[in-house]
Amino acid sequence: MATAEWILIFVSVYVFSLDAAEWHYAGDHGIYEWPQDFPHCGEVRQSPIDFPKVEDMTYSKMTPIEFHGFDDPSKYLLKLENNGHTVKVNVESGDVYVEGGGLPGRFKTAQFHFHWGHSGDEGSEHTFNGHNFPMELHVVNYNEKYGNISNAATKGGDGLAVLGFWYQVSDHDNYALAPLINELGQVPVKGSKLNLTGVNLGLLLPIHMDEYNPHFYRYSGSLTTPPCFQSVVWTVFDNKMPISSAQLQMFQNLHEDKELQGDHFLVDNFRPTQPLNDRIIYRNFEVATTGHEQQQQQQEHQQAPRRKAKVNVRLHLVD
Structure with a gap:
């Protein structure tokens, strides 16, 4: 058998074994054992991260992300599932995808899922300047050039684009969530699933909120669960x-x-x-500088040695 065929078989078996291996958030095979059980979980571009203050991020001019096909439930088939780690909604069919916003291609939406805590004090995976949120939604999309999500997940850098959205506790129900929440009682245990109808994916996102703004944060990272492949372009929204x-x-x-x-x-x-390890975090919006910062910048400019005029162009590349 040709060497290339042996390599293909080895890689396929390796990925399958990672997916099939047991893991948990606590106890045996818990979070702190992941790097031993799944070596990728111990690498240097892991997720989630704590986002610093916006002033400490790097500005990059990125257009708003475009959402296609999210607002017409008649055009897609959804399946709700409790897999023992989260409650997940699989997009079984339909032309639902995202693009723009500095993403390296067109990304087809495969599923979305949630992370939450035992109380309203914590539950999100990403944090902001040390602050936790009670829940976080992840919309998982794969780069169409790789054909399917399993193949894309193993591609470093541009295989997956995951969109993250934070929740905060409100005094009133979120009625856009009601069609989904009303069905949670039908998937009470691991392995239970059902076809989900009447859920508008677009309404689950803040893009239709009156106070919506297209501000987001961007960095290169990984899946937040085993096998922790470092193939994710992360976009976490400010709303x-x-x-x-x-x-x-x-x-x-x-x-x-x-x-x-x-x-x-x-x-x-x-x-x-997880540690940032010198990764750059971008934001797609500018922030106003304070009077003190403006004065400091002027002083630095005046003290800088004068040189012959030339054009200095710096490109901020986003993985």
Whole structure:
């Protein structure tokens, strides 16, 4: 057999074994054992991260992300699933994709899922300047040039584009979430699933909120669960979406086992933030400088040695 064929078989078996291996957030095969069980989880471009203050990010002129096909539920088929790690909505069919916003290609939407805690104090994977949020939504998209999500997930740099959205607790229900939350009781245990109808994907995102702005943060990272492939272009949006305590409780009532067993609730399904390791975090919006910063910049400009005029162009490249 040709060497190339042996390599293909080895890679296929390797990826399959990673997907099939057991992992948890706590206990045996928990988060702190992931790097031993899944070597990619111990690499240097891991996710999630803690975003610093916007002043400490690098500005890059990126257009708003374009969402295509999200607003017509008649054009796609969704399946809701409790997989024991999260509640996930798979996009089974339909032409749903994202592009623009500095993304390296057109990315087809494969699924979205949630991360939450046992209370309203924490639950998000990404944090902002040390601040936690009670829930985070991830919309997972794969680069169409790789054909499918399994193939794209192994491609470093531009295989996947994951969009992250934070939630904050509100005094009122988020009615856009109601069609989804009303079905959570139908997937109470690991392995339970059902076809999901009447859910408008676009309404689950802040793009239709009155106070929506297209501000987002961008960095290169990884899947936040094993096998932790470093193939993700991360985009986390500045807008926070509302969720009531009662709605959050519906997620917290789910179970992580195949049977309803006591207090084995599906909660705290988030990975701690990982070291940044000199990665650059970009923002697609400018921030106003304070009077002190402007004065400091003027002083630095006046003290700088004068040189012959020339054009100095610096390109900020986004993986």
